[in-house]
Amino acid sequence: MQYVAEHAEIDALVVFNPKRLAQAAEILPDLPRIDTVVLCDPGDAEDERPELPDRVEVLTLDAVQERGRTSVDDQAAAIEELRAQIDADDLATIIYTSGTTGRPKGVMLSHENISSNAITSVGQLDDFETGPEGEVVISFLPLTHVFARMLQYAFVYRGVSVYFVHPDNLVEALPKVRPTVFASVPRVLEKVYAGIKKKVMAMTGIQKSIGEWGLEVAQEYDMTEPGSALYKAKHAIADRLVFRKWRAALGGRVKYIVVGGAALQPDLANILSAAGITALQGYGLTETSPVITYTRPWRNKPGTVGEPLPGVEVKIADDGEILTRGPHVMQGYYKAPEKTDEVIEDEGWFHTGDIGEFDEEGFLKITDRKKDLFKLSTGKYVMPQPIENRMGSDPLVDNAVVVGSDRKFCTALVFPNQDQVRAQAKEFGLDPEQAIDDLLAEPDIVNAFRSIVQGANEGMDHWSTVKRFALIPDELTVESDLLTPTLKIRRPKVHEAYADEIEALYYEGDEPPGDRTERGAVLVEV
Incomplete structure (x- = not known):
């Protein structure tokens, strides 16, 4: 501050x-x-x-x-x-990036930056009902972040009601507000889905059987394929017995969830769609006001971040970096012209720092952050996000951080979802009330996480697979400064905070010198 x-x-x-x-x-x-x-x-x-x-x-x-x-x-x-x-090109706001490294930079956005982005973005929702009787929006993301700010302006521009709630009160507010639209970051949706699975696991008898069957039907759904007649029949039954309850938990009227801040896992996008809720994935940065691309209701492809907004140009540089140009690009960094020159070319192209590619249909896919790319001592380059996302898609995993810069192989710091671990322990017949570090050392729990990492490794380049990992009995939080306000991992700070655990993962020989670190982390060989 x-x-x-x-x-x-x-x-x-x-x-x-x-x-x-x-x-x-x-x-x-x-x-x-x-x-x-x-x-x-x-x-x-x-x-x-x-x-x-x-x-x-x-x-x-x-x-x-x-x-x-x-x-x-x-x-x-x-x-x-x-x-x-006031002119359209005048400075409207300075938004300081939360930043995963170093001090925050002041991003200067003009009135045109914000208004063009807001008006164009909301204009892509062709069935968006305006006015007092139109859509109802609930807002719980921090307004210090450009994503929430821009959407607020967009919704007010369209004349709809916006209800602001604290994230801690979201569950109680949803059935009262009954929103039709809300914005979220993927981590919140992942936790909601993990909560649904936890409730199903806690059920008994026929209710549990129906709940598990509903989850299976949702996991089979693919919004890009119509599905067989048999699947459509199963889906219709699951909708009446299971999915309507999911919608009711969100207020019963949600049409769209606008997702930004990080990549939404394709499986989760399909599961939401199976339940009758369309997740619209967007991509952008504070420096781009923020939206560069997003999926439309009528052109929605899981695993991508959609297509460029009208008036927004996007191209892929020779090294794979995503570049963009248009009315959404910031004026520059406040009091830092040299940093501005590092990211904006003379021709107006802004360097996002993200690596990506367009598929054959013109949808953009983000593969990693350029600054997150690291090189092993063998000379091979590793993109950590794909394998981290795979691990993080399992309800047992809260966060995962792949490390290996200047090392012979990759390892990972795995931060379990402690509620899910306790629920899993109960399934295994273990005492769920014992200390979390003791639970993480239980062979059944260790094997459950080993299976997750092995599954995440499948199909990856062999040098980028995780060979060992540490189960950390901690939670990464915004308050600890290890996550940004939009729940992105601050990698350098995590590396610094858990330097001992990282060092312990690179032990010599086939067996660790001990099964736990001083902090209580459990070391596991994949």
Whole structure:
């Protein structure tokens, strides 16, 4: 917070609640430009506010809105004059990238950057009902992220209702709001699906049999193929017995889930589609406002991120990097022209840093991040994301990080989904209440994870397969700074935090010197 405040030279700070105000109080003495703090939710602790510098005025959001209403009445002409001076190319916002490495960069986006992206994106939804009686949107992604910001503008532009909820309250809010559209990152959807599987595993008797059968029917679904008459009959029955309950858990009316921030696994896209929910996968970056490509309802291909938006150009460089040009590309990095020149060519092509390819139908596929590519000591290059995505598609795996730079072979740090591990332990007849590091050392649990890694290795280049892995009894979180706000892994920080585990994976010989590290991680040979 302090770095961004200093770098952007801000005069006012908006905080959500008293907890955030207390955090701001620690740095405000070192930020002399700031003289106003807006507190969105004052809570019940008026008398417990932290001590702030005398220059700082604290306003509630209600007070700011009242001042705005007064200004509209008293200064209408002045406001209109200011509005008339704004040009489409003027700076609208600076969004600081969460960044997986280094300090965040301030991305300068103009009014045209954002408005063109928002209007064009929502315009691709041909059956999107507008106005007060139209679609109902629920928003739970952080508005500090460009994906949520752009969608907010797009939905308001189309005149529909947007309900904002905290992610912690999402489950309770869905049946009340009953949204028809919402945006998500893949990790949230993966957790929702893992939760469904967990509930099925906990069932008994005929209910469990029906639930497991419904999962099998969903897993067989392929939105690109019509399916046989027999499958269609099975699907119709599964829809009545199983899928309608899934839809009900999301409020019962969801038509679209707009997915961004990372790649959605093809299997999960098909499973959602089997349940009557269309997942529209998009691709972009903060620097591109953000959407570059996305799948349309009538042209939706799992495993891809769709086709370019109208007016957006995309090409693949000789080294496989995705380049893009158009009205969506940022003005540059704030106070960093040299960094801007590194990513935007004179002809306007922006270097995304992602590796990808177009398939024969013109759909873009992302294969990896250029900066994530690493080289083994043998000289072979490894793209870690494909195998990480395979491992992460299993409900038992929360996150997986493949490592191996300058090493002879690849290994992985595997962060289990602890709730799923306990549910699996119960299935194996183990005590699910024992300490998680003890559970991870149980032979049945180890073998379950070994099977996951072996399955992820299948069909991969032999040098990119994982030879050993560590089961880490921790969770990667945004609060620990090991995940970005959109749940992407901060690789360098994970490598640093788990350097001992990585080193332990590269032991000499066929057997590890011990079955656990000091942190309690379990070392496993594939």
